[in-house]
Amino acid sequence: MVHFSAILPSFSGKVLAAGHLRLQLLESLGHGAYGVVYRALDLNSPPSNPAYFAVKCLLKHPEESEYFCLQQREIAYHKAVCSHSNVLKLHQVIEERDFVFLLLDYCPGGDLFSAIIDYGIFKRRDDRVKRIFLQILDAVYHCHRMGIFHRDLKPENVLCSADLNEVFVSDFGLATTTRVSTAFGCGSSFYISPECVGRASQGLPFLSAVSDVWSLGVILTNMITGRNPWTIACSIEDSAFVSYSRDPDAYFRRMLPMSAAARRILLRIFTLDPTDRISLPDLRESILNADTFFLSDEEELVFELEHQLTKVGSVDITDVDRQDRFDSSESDLELVEIKPLPTAPYPEADEDASVRAVFAPSSPSAHAPSTFDDARYSSLFSMPSTYSHFESESEESEGPITPEQHAVVDTMPIPELHLAPPKAPAHEPICVDSECDITEGGLEVHILGKRKAARSWDRVVGAVHKIRVLAQ
Template structure:
């Protein structure tokens, strides 16, 4: 039986569950499922009740996809008892299809709130509030032995006028504490061990892979950016971060407290990453999440000065990072060395920070029905834009363009006046190479 979504787009106008629910229009699609907005026909006309109904092709019990469907539905039903997990109302099985009736969130997903609506820009209170909600939802899942494995803004819905989030899409979720699968998840959010580039590693912790993804989501919320395209040795920004964790402090407008959190969540050795309880405690103690562009500019100059001084004094990095025999050695683990010159990339700040873009690359073929995410074209390539006419903002700004614009990085004017040439040299590679893969 063909289980692809194209066979399920004709169901608009269909009534299900003894004619009590009307499927109205497609609002999302994944590798094996389609999501409809649906009307509860028993609700009064003056106060209609809507659902999101996920439609899956029903397969025979001996079909490869059967166990993945069952696992997704069961794990989501169990997890949906938490207030920050999208509620599963009921599951309807018909001859050809399975319909999962969920709450409908008309405000969209967290990606839209971050990139298009820019709700979190310099809004530390909202960042902390919603991020802690997400952490509590993940904690509830982990306490039950459920590991999501596809945490990303597209799989987090927003409701209550932007004051509440709901975790959804358990298509890749598992109850296994350890796993050996590689490539499972969405590229921006996959940890190195899931990318299959670490050795020796063996079976990895599924809980710690969720922690890695939560670190990326925190950067999304605070900076409207992804830290890198992919956590693999061929990604220049990722390797530069391994070489010097302060690298991201020079690129992203995050507070020192947030940087302390993400350096722990991005620990290359999975067992050394914080568990979900520790991560919640770290976030609860954090008072400041973002910084201004002026502060970022001043920090860039300060770090650059400190690094030049360390080089003059011969101070060695505390990071256990070496390159030998075509391998990167880091804290007892190894990865294949990239094709580019590592030292040159680090010295030139060669790779710009990727803009936050929708990532629909979850590996659903090997492990689940996949995330049900609307098919959306990637955000337009970030480009260098001129200053607004009449405003003297100094250097051109790095602009990641989306439907409603993107985050602007504008180095501080005061810092530029102190060392204008130095800061221009620092930002030039990013201005020249900013692009999306």
């Protein structure tokens, strides 16, 4: 599969004029399927206090093409919500004959995945969990109030300030204004809700806002435990999720080291019935009121001992051997690496004027919430009596094709915290590799053994060393 980013020329050294700014593009910070991001220096800034930005470089597509509509919609949605302090600021869009350049804030702290794994900043730090998670929650709440649903919330799409005290939600490539969705499989497999997976719900439409809340729950689990609770929230394909579905409270107590307060919060997020899922205002209050998210030293010792006795695998994320064998309490299955389902492609091009509507000038203050909990927001968490008259689903993606049903086992190791690969171009169907099977003969499990796809904007040297060690 050829990504558009692979055919872009190098822009290092290029100077862009952006209003009063003169931006010299420096080194590449990373690339995805559609573009390359560069660190840029404002040549007009004083040498004693240089100003840096991030510039995302994209191909310019013909106006009648599907990719042009998708690109414009992403820009429009990002513009509509970036007034919030915890949404990555999109300053300007610069167009040339063949290329489009997005001028963004530069986040030297990298992404939230690095903060969790490379820096370990949340371990036994309730204050940091609360501060950072509430910033993400507030940003998502703001997006929802503006009628925009992210659909790809994950640590890689949350960028950090240099001191790691502030975070910014980014990447609106899969965002939608469709309140009631049928875009099954849209997002990254670790983070999408069971109703978004769509297998168990028999294709029933689901609420985009409620599905975003599920993704926030997985991010919170990452921050507290450094692990993913399951590979995909589908009882057909994931034995960990099967175990959770049978007894949610017992699953968390047995499999993930966290406090009772954290467990209660996650149980309200990971409801199998999306209409019972906690709202963002209630989630915010629960986070603030939690005494701790972590086990005490004594509780952690008991947890580890019980974990060893049950032989239900759980491997430290910094000490992984891909060929390790982990014994199940009920079988001797060999557990090997599984590749994550790819992130879904861009949704189909919208046939209506939703992009132009979002571009329409509006006053940010006119949309700002007067209170955090309000009736207009609460309506996003209720399914309308009929959904046939709601927004066109023309912008929605069919999502990945998931594997056929196979037998599963009762227990499995908790997946390590992973990063999904870049989103694939929309014209290429998404399917699961034939090697990604869960069969009676073997169950494949995620291991952090590869460096993430280079979509983050800054990586530390220490992370490179870690990956090299894991690859040996």
